[in-house]
Amino acid sequence: MKKVIITTGGTGGHIYPALSIGEGLKKRGVDVLFVGSSSRMEKNIVPEAGFKFIGLEIYPPRTIKNIFKSITSFFKGIKVVSKEKPDAIIGFGNYISVPILVAGVLLRKKIYLQEQNANLGFTNKFFYKMAKKTFLAFEKTYDDIPLKYQDKFLVTGNPLREEIYSVSEAVERERLKLEKDEKLLLITGGSLGAKDINEAVLDHWEEIFEEKKIRVYWATGEKNFDDINKRMENSKIKMTDIIKPYFNNMINIMAAADLIVCRAGALTLSEVIELEKPSILIPYNSIKVGQFANAKILEENEGALIYSNSEASLGIGKALELIGNEEELTKMRIKVRNLKKKNAVEEIMDSLDIWRN
Template identity: 30%
Template sequence: MRIIISGGGTGGHIYPAVTIAREAAKLADNCEILFVGTKHGLEADIIPKEGFSFATIEVRGLERRLSWQNVRTLFTTVGSVWNSAQIIKNFRPDVVIGTGGYVCGPVLLAASLLKIPTIIQEQNVIPGITNKILSRFVDKIALGYQDAAVYFTKCRPEQIVVTGNPIRPEVMSAKREEGLTELGLAPDKLTVLVVGGSRGARSINKAMSGVYNYFSGNSQIQILHVTGQSEYNSMVGNSKQSGIELSSAGNIIIKPYLYNMPLALAAADLAIFRAGAVGLAELTARGIPAILIPYPFAAENHQEFNARALEKQGAAVVIIDKELTDSKLIDTIKRLLGNPEVLSSMAKKSKELGCPQAAETIARLALSLKKP
């Protein structure tokens, strides 16, 4: 079995691709996998470190407005489709999978023109422009959310498969006791995990300063806050200026970055997150109730739509970024943690939305498309 996987630009497109690749390698004998990306994206660094073969094409993303840059990009895209076709002809894949990002556009289009079976994986409730275009050419569309199906009404029903979004296997194998011990958390307190993404989130961090003040020294609640590298020092400094000595507070841990997020998820009773597709997939797989604060500048405002999908099912509470204040966040935390029945119900609803086997489902779908 030979598979080409393309996706890049952000970790949200790359890590699901890696997870799918590893599942495919488990399921298929003599499975050979080639990743295709750009030499400027994160994939150029991540994919070789993950041990996979990697090829590059030159391609740019379209701006979301009429511009001369878009005209130049279209000419570049024609060349990248030709380059993709050469890579495909040389590698001779049985199937080609795209996990998002503009880089997968030329690759999937070339594969389709060469009559190679193709899959695109749409992670968000609101599809990206690349996947909207590709949906007219590919064989299968693997959706992270059922709600996204309404944006593919021109597709054949048999094209669409709701698989959920792939997550790392470590997310499910991590144990709560191990997470508590590794992170220095108390087993007799409710744990609030706060993560704004790998670079942090300034609005969330700003509101958390007030949360520290309110919950500092609380005997029932502990907070693990991942600030992002760039804001860690200022958060620690602000805490000291507010009279909070983190080492003696006993229930507040601030970290710039977590290298083992699965352990933190295993220890969490409540999460405060942005609403990226991968993060939400991990939360729901573990059944963690959440306060979601969508990133307001995401393309097509897709993070708010992702968050609303969880809120609609009773798995999360959504606070819009422009409405976020420390007092609103404090009140929401108090309301949820102070009502065990509500928290338990949210956890159950979250778990029902989780798709921990999504990567395996997509890998099996890919194997099923191999021509005799």
């Protein structure tokens, strides 16, 4: 039986694409082992998804104590790779992948990388010369790569959950009992929420209430939900508007939406592209996270509009104006469709040099 080690962790943006690949490999009869941090969210998410998981003591290298703790993880990583003897190792970026990738290089294993964002992250920048192939979400990433190494890269798009390829806009709109002329506006700042976006929605709530043909699905984020609820106590809310911390059926609501207001995380934008949705993007303002570069790809292709955190209220106002303009929404959908890739999970798996006897 073939064996692959997947090393990932830290955030959902790294973990969920890795799980999509893991599921695909498992269906092809491959033994999949995940290695991540023993203290981050992957320690729960990965086993709950039905995969074997090994947690190492890996911490951000911000203090001397963390650096010494992480050094031990390099030796444990070598021990894991030596014992498991994988046919390949796939790293999904960030510092959590480093110990296993180092072990893979030292033990001469086949290394593959996947980059979710438009700009190449530090870990992938360091390892791509030693990897057999690095899988990219966006063409723009080639701007970071010297010409002589570009044949080591392949644009596949981000690996997404299998369900996204079969979800139907018509079916989901019927399931939500949307009228033919009713517009669905989805507003989300992700599972943690986005304070600036929430405040902007509150600024425009009376206007939203007056728009009878617009149904709003608003995900406030877990930590903001109670505060929003209190502040909405005396506000009028249409029976059809739904306000929750997060929607577990987010893909289904995205499929039904006419317009999406959201952050610009790489995975979210890949889902927006796959579902061919126009969007208003309000990127998280940290340069390290890289959301602005992700958002620019959709804006430059005329499939989205970008507003900064300080302009979030303008963004919500524009969303209310745009959602009534079917001609403009159609143009944006067509532009977004041009960014679609093939099924990234299948393309990445087919590109792994592990299938020959």
